[in-house]
Amino acid sequence: MSFRYFILGLLTQRPMAGYDIKRLLQRLDWLIGSPSFGSVYPTLHTLLKDGLVDVSVAHNEERPSRKVYSITLAGQQALQAWLDQPVEPGISLKEFLMRLMLAGNLSHHGLVAYLQQRRSEVAARRPKLEKVARSEENTALGRQLAFDYGLAAAAAELAWLDRTLERLSP
Amino acid sequence: MSFRYFILGLLTQRPMAGYDIKRLLQRLDWLIGSPSFGSVYPTLHTLLKDGLVDVSVAHNEERPSRKVYSITLAGQQALQAWLDQPVEPGISLKEFLMRLMLAGNLSHHGLVAYLQQRRSEVAARRPKLEKVARSEENTALGRQLAFDYGLAAAAAELAWLDRTLERLSP
DNA sequence: CCCGCCATGTAACACGTTACATGATTTT
DNA sequence: AAAATCATGTAACGTGTTACATGGCGGG
Structure with a gap:
């Protein structure tokens, strides 16, 4: 779909x-x-x-x-x-962005709610990732790098969401 | 596969x-x-x-x-x-990260080359995205937001790649 | 006592890709 | 003369999901 x-x-x-x-x-x-x-x-x-x-x-x-x-x-x-x-x-x-691109069909309030939901999801990922990254089976270099990437990406997305939500608020 | x-x-x-x-x-x-x-x-x-x-x-x-x-x-x-x-x-x-996680099976040189290739790809995306974002058919709010997100994500990934490549160099 | 975890598996379905077929026109 | 672009379509295949079947153990 x-x-x-x-x-x-x-x-x-x-x-x-x-x-x-x-x-x-x-x-x-x-x-x-x-x-x-x-x-x-x-x-x-x-x-x-x-x-x-x-x-x-x-x-x-x-x-x-x-x-x-x-x-x-x-x-x-x-x-x-x-x-x-x-x-x-x-x-x-990908799904997040696809829906975002259809924002023209959404009310202002609907859009803000959508971004806020995303914000809380991304924020929740951080502690989870950190916990998994510290587990003993993930000491291999590649895993460490991938987790590090994940944290950086989450931080960047969070920053973008905050900026955007602020810009959209009256 | x-x-x-x-x-x-x-x-x-x-x-x-x-x-x-x-x-x-x-x-x-x-x-x-x-x-x-x-x-x-x-x-x-x-x-x-x-x-x-x-x-x-x-x-x-x-x-x-x-x-x-x-x-x-x-x-x-x-x-x-x-x-x-x-x-x-x-x-x-996703594929990038999957391969990255298998870095343990790669030589140091192979890993660095892999990250450098990724770096040049991500860097090349920036001007393309900017060009598409400026095209007349993309003035709708959703599109603008999505492109803005894309640019932010690309910048963040680039920064991560630079940091990581520096850390891996002797 | 029921629910959730452990543990494996199959069958039907959804979604997408690759590769092909067709054929005209514009660019190199 | 060859290649790229415009324009549509089909068939075989790949990869993954959902939903089902089976069955025992442990905790609330």
Whole structure:
């Protein structure tokens, strides 16, 4: 269900063809990863089958025909329902960012709550990581480095969340 | 092939049962993600079938029998071959950390080279992200936040890599 | 007495990748 | 003339999840 809703979310901004979506996703590759064409097209097919998107074929002389998809009312409702349901804890960074990118469909309050939930999760990770890092089986160099990385990453994310929450507050 | 080699790598430290592996992985969950039992056991079965691990059943009265797996010579060679082959660029953070945790099987020089490669990749992401963030279609709040996060994360990882590389140098 | 931990396993399913097929047009 | 870009699609495969089945032990 991961990319399904994200693609649906992209279509709230403007109607797009599969190729466009793939290209856009490609440029977001580093943040959320980019599915292949073999994934994008079938996803659009099932969204269409489920009535969440419409398609209009743009017959072009000179260039291949494009199938331009737009979100339907049912699609907007389905997206909203998905966004409204609370995120279960332990979500991955990629999922966190995917939802964050759809923040345009969220209320200000919803966005702040989302970031605050993330903040408390990341904060909770710190002591856990430290505890695991100190356990006797993790003295190998690689493990030590990985834990060290984890702590640094958690600290950086926490700092970003604090900065961002402050910026968003009135 | 992702967890296959990581599990093999875990067995270089000590022989373990599937349950042990899962428990260990669980504690590394935040760093590299943890596969379910339905993935761990079949993985061990195929490693066994391929001759990369051995199994010895520990019949215990009182407790369920445990199947303790140990790495074979062929397994060690396969792992080494996998570690020796250069990492293709664009690897995900999770894969980066998985390999990092196996650093015990790497030479000092190999480890440093690995980190340096990562450093140059992360450094290259910065200008790309900045360029994409400035493009006209990314003015929506969510996108801006996600890009901002990406830049902060990249900066933090870069700083960590520099610190670590310095610490590892003579 | 029920719940949680220990311990293994299988089958159905979900999601995504790789590799292929097709074919025109623009750039090198 | 070759290669990249535009544009869509399918089929086989890989890897992992969820949900189930089985069964004993220990603590609240």
